[in-house]
Amino acid sequence: MLKRSVPKIVDAEARRQEVVEAVFRIIASDGLERASLREVADEAGLAVGSVRHYFASSDELLVHSFAVVIDRIAKRLEEAFAVVESFAPGLAEHDAAVLTLLGQFLPLDEELAVDACVWMAFRHAARIRPVLEQEAARSHRAVAAVVGRLVMRLMPDGGPGQERLVTEAERLLATLDGLCMHALLQPEWMTAEVCRDVLTTHLATLGAVPSSR
Template sequence: MPKQIDHEKRRKQIAEATWRVILERGMEGASARNIAKEAGLSLGALRHYFSTQDELLVFAMKLVQEKARARIEDIATKDLPPKEKMLHILLEIVPTNEETIREMEVWFAFTVYARHKKDMFDANHDGIYGGIRNLIAYLDEFDLLKQDADKDIEAERLYALIDGLALHAMLDPVRVNKDRITRVIMQHVESICAEETNETEGREY
């Protein structure tokens, strides 16, 4: 058992080294040799943990997903008003600090690379769209959505908004900072929700 734990820990360290190489050199620089050097390993040692470069890249890509998913799941377990919980979850999808901006840069690099390798990893199935659909349904469960809201369309609109904010936050983090992102998301959520009534008072942000 200890050896298995050490093996998995080393695989994660190699994946994180892969992220650093991608951030510094781009996907074109993410060769096995460069990754091995960044991880402090020989090529032979690297191949002990990952038999192919694609296997390593898939693992590194999924690790980005796992980190974001863990943060979101932590928020989902908290006792928060529905719209406040939704806001916090969406703020984990849009990069708002150095760590999540780096993760997003790596994710975008992976996404472009994976476009022509769908047999390896389909970046379209990253779970974000499904998660956003669930958030819209979550609002509806609490009777917070406008009565005439089309849930499919609202999920698509929110997905497009979050995707755009994520890209802009990565490209221009000074302008598109956490405060601006928060205000944009809050305003959008309020625009799709029914006006506050006595029944919904106290369940807001």
């Protein structure tokens, strides 16, 4: 029972990460339903028993993979938001930093595309699979927090009321998720330029909203 030798714990964590990245590759190319233990083991160059040594079950592997992709996205968002905060609102660099932040949601390069695929797949799977529910809620909270802070920073001063704030946060969030969806599902109709135009238009509408009611 005593653990007197500490042989390879570091390697173990690295192994888990390798397996998780194999999961990501499979989900991005073949979908979540193909991310079985055998497929993952093959992709990672291991045997099924080996994968099962690091992850007690298939569910644990998938939940952990979901958590990893959430952490990666949240980290990117936090870093990009810090850049936004380093500029004064109104500056051209500020606006560029905001665009860069929002671009972290979209599959604009290979790495972002894989994360976006995996993220979408897990979020949709979480509607059905209770094991993923908790991480899906965490994902939503993390992203909504960053978007909420961003909206608060971008809205015109004078305290536009809590209600309008949540409305604008949800509006931006919905636009981002919709853009991401379209970029993943209809890439032939969705260029990076259209994405950028949509986002800049949206940002332009954030400040000047004629009171509708």
